[in-house]
Amino acid sequence: MKTMSVRVRYAPSPTGHLHIGNARTALFNYLFARKNDGSFIVRIEDTDTKRNVKTGIESQLKYLKWLGIDWDESINKDGGYGPYSQLERLDIYEKYAQELLDRGLAYKCYCTKEELKQEREALKERGEDKLHYSRKCLYRTDEPDLPYTIRFKVPKDTYYSFNDMVKGKVTFKSEDVGDWVMVKQNGIPTYNFACAIDDHLMAITHVLRGEDHITNTPKQLMIYNAFNWDKPRFGHMTLIVNEDNKKLSKRDHSIIQFIEQYQTLGYLPDALFNFISLLGWSPKGNKEILSKEQLINLFDDKQLSNSPAKFDQDKLAFINNRYIKKLSDEEAVELCMPHLTKAGLTNTYSEEWIENLVKVFKDRLSFGAEITALYDEFFNQEFTLDDEQETLLKEPGVKETLEVFKRLLEELDEFNANTIKPLINQTGKEANAKGKMLYMPLRVATTAQMHGPDLPKVLALLGKDTVINRLNQMMKAL
């Protein structure tokens, strides 16, 4: 048996920026292709000329590339199956549409949108379950000189079954599908028609897409049947849902939805790639932090989940943090710099100070832009204590500890992390405090925080004057 080489495609419509759901579709197709030594094709489905955005294609490709998803064939890389954008293939669709017309498998429909709308509403009012087109144009014998659409004549009593890669056997009955529009009045094909033609002509072997396409599958199957073409394997991945279990909609602001935004916020492409790969799929084994190469290696379509994938923001934060930790100090600074600049901190502080800031907080950063929030928390807050912190400072011996520390600091010439650290130890000895009761009071009295990064480093960043002022202020209140 001759095994055909795997060819899969990602087929975005250029209506906007790369969305997280589309990125997921692209990513799994990519993984599947690479795993099977196949080809990954990006085809532009631009048949909705009204919704096309000028920069759409460019943006889609740009962020795909940013994520590390590279393609073998597309509008800018011919693989012999082009053209790769549907508006450049209109003559192809026209030919096939004409053939279906000639063979009586499709017909022209002269109904106006208004008529169709009324028809549908009437059906709805009568409580009909199926709001299908009445087929009245099927029986027309004249050929008026009016604009028309071409409808596919759905066969009677036919079952459309396919063995879904994710869901298993799925069956639709033809009676549940109305005669659908293949070619619009403007002569441009609809999605279901163009998609089936192109997938066949481009020798696509596997169609991996979102579950929202599952009811489109019977329509596409009708086209394959009509032309007696071999069908690709279909796989419908579960939808990505938000905290409310709703499909991610572009208006939903509880979740950041566009890849571009993640880039802007200082997420790392590898981390995002990793995170997205876990949306509706799970690797064998107990590791979840995986590189692109590891993911390609581990990828198995049998592991595709069939229950919805919840977008877990905590997990994204965790994963991105793991990747940020692996960054060099220089890379971390670079990641944070745009946000520090935007917040005006680069004007206030020296380059060295900024670098130290990033180094100190690198390990707890979930994304680049978070650096300014951490900055505010430690350096730009109103310096007040909560009840828990006050209680701690009122413990016996604390005031003495603070006094000793302040005295030692005042005598210090070189104020940096290396010189501060021994002073903390010395404070412990002189004030007879240790462990938690040494560090906690010092931390609270100087930063108004119970927890934080390495204390000497934080103090060094605060600067001698601020630290001593804060200590004075605290001791006065005790």
Next chain:
RNA sequence: GGCCCGUUGGAGAAAUGGUUAACUCACAUGCCUUUCACGCAUGCACUUAUGGGUUCGAACCCCGUACGGGUCACCA
């Protein structure tokens, strides 16, 4: 409403007929570093939405119920 799909711990999710239901996040506790964090260790589902059935045996198979979602365009 019709059709299609789903339902495992606080969250993600593994396990498709056979011992105590993986793993990850979060949380908690302990150890370590004179603090915190990191790291390491431990704990966290008397049980797989629910009711029946099949079976020696079911999270896994069958039927019903409830709940959730998707889709029913001259959008893709």
